[in-house]
Structures are given as structure tokens and as C-alpha cells.
Amino acid sequence: MDAAWAIDWLRRSAAVVAEHRVALSELDRAIGDGDHGENLDRGFTAILAKLDEEAPPTPGAAFKMAAMTLISKVGGAAGPLYGTAFLRAGTAVGDAAALDSALLVAALTAARDGVVARGKAESGDKTMIDAWTPAVDAAAAADRSAPAAVLAAAAEAAEAGAVATDPLIARKGRASYLGERSMGHRDPGAASSALILRAAADAAAA
Numbered sequence: 565m566d567a568a569w570a571i572d573w574l575r576r577s578a579a580v581v582a583e584h585r586v587a588l589s590e591l592d593r594a595i596g597d598g599d600h601g602e603n604l605d606r607g608f609t610a611i612l613a614k615l616d617e618e619a620p621p622t623p624g625a626a627f628k629m630a631a632m633t634l635i636s637k638v639g640g641a642a643g644p645l646y647g648t649a650f651l652r653a654g655t656a657v658g659d660a661a662a663l664d665s666a667l668l669v670a671a672l673t674a675a676r677d678g679v680v681a682r683g684k685a686e687s688g689d690k691t692m693i694d695a696w697t698p699a700v701d702a703a704a705a706a707d708r709s710a711p712a713a714v715l716a717a718a719a720e721a722a723e724a725g726a727v728a729t730d731p732l733i734a735r736k737g738r739a740s741y742l743g744e745r746s747m748g749h750r751d752p753g754a755a756s757s758a759l760i761l762r763a764a765a766d767a768a769a770a
């Protein structure tokens with residue numbers, strides 16, 4: 565998984581975030597302030613502009629560019645959290661020209677750990693962590709002979725994790741202000757995390 569894959573991942577993420585912009589904000593309208601889709605779309609649109617200016621030479625460089633852009637453009641809770649995720653992933657892979665399965669697992673783990681360090685959410689708190697941690701666990705357990713299979717396992721687990729936030733009571737972020745009234749709604753950040761991890765798998769399979 566080389567720089568071309570990382571760039572394709574970011575481009576596919578931008579496309580899928582744009583496609584689901586309204587739906588993500590509708591999820592956030594139910595249990596937050598209704599801006600999650602707009603927030604992420606603003607960030608990924610800026611990432612596309614940066615990619616058009618200059619192609620990052622390595623996956624790590626692509627992740628760090630994404631991190632800086634998301635931190636400066638997204639705001640709210642999700643900007644710093646996604647920014648930290650991409651920054652930690654970039655640090656984990658260093659200047660490797662290509663990521664094998666072990667480095668992909670290391671990058672996903674570092675990304676998740678960064679979100680936890682920043683947001684202090686635990687599994688079951690109804691946040692993006694409920695997509696990321698199953699994704700990391702599935703990636704770590706996947707057949708490492710094919711990096712694309714590692715990413716596919718992560719994406720599938722993230723999607724299941726996002727769906728599994730529906731019955732949870734939010735304990736972090738704005739949704740936690742609703743207490744039990746957050747039950748029966750999907751966490752927007754878990755939903756967007758699943759979309760972004762699916763984009764990584766799709767880029768690997770392309």
C-alpha cells in the first residue's frame with residue numbers, strides 16, 4: 565500500500581463524505597448539533613485541494629497532510645480527533661514507501677490510540693471509538709498475507725461497530741448531554757469512521 569494508495573484513500577474518503585454529507589449531519593441533528601457532515605466535508609474538500617497542488621511522496625506524508633488539514637479546517641470535536649488519528653498514523657508508518665500488513669495494523673492501532681488519548685472515550689461510550697476499536701481488532705486478527713484483506717476486515721468491523729452504537733447511551737461529546745435520549749440513534753462519528761475505513765479498503769482493492 566504505497567503513496568498512490570494513500571492518495572486514492574483520501575480521494576475516496578472525500579467522495580464518500582461528500583456523498584453522505586447530509587446523512588451524516590442528519591445523524592448529528594438527532595443527538596448533536598447537526599454539523600458533522602458539513603464539518604468533515606469542509607475538511608476533505610480542503611484535502612482534495614492540497615492533493616491537487618502536490619502529491620505526497622509517501623503514505624506517511626499523505627496522512628500528515630490530511631491531519632494538518634483536518635485540524636485546521638474541521639473544528640468541533642471531530643476535527644482534532646480525526647486530525648490526531650491521521651497524525652499518529654503518519655508517525656507510526658514514518659517514511660516507509662509502502663505499508664505491509666504489519667504497518668497497516670500499526671497505523672490503525674496508532675490512529676485509534678490517538679483518538680482515545682485525545683477524547684478519553686472508552687468502548688461503549690457511543691463515539692467513533694466504537695467503530696475504530698473493532699476495526700483495529702479485526703485488522704490485527706486478519707490474514708496478514710494480503711494487506712487488502714487487513715483493510716477489508718477493518719472496514720467490515722467498523723461498519724458493524726457503527727451499527728452497534730444505535731442502542732447505546734452516549735457518554736462523551738455533545739450526544740452525552742441527551743443521556744438516555746441518545747438511545748436509538750447511530751453515532752455520527754462512528755458512521756463517518758466506517759465510511760472512511762471502507763474507502764481505505766476500496767482503494768486497496770482497486
Ligand code: ADP
Nearest residue numbers: 600640641642683685691692736737752753754
Ligand atoms: P461537534 O460535536 O463538536 O459538533 P462533530 O459533530 O463534527 O463535532 O463530531 C461529533 C462526533 O465526534 C461524535 O459523533 C463522536 O463520534 C465524536 N466524538 C465526540 N466526542 C468524542 C470523544 N471524547 N471521543 C471520541 N469521539 C468523540
Ligand code: MG
Nearest residue numbers: 596597599600
Ligand atoms: Mg456536531
Ligand code: MG
Nearest residue numbers: 597599640641
Ligand atoms: Mg459542532
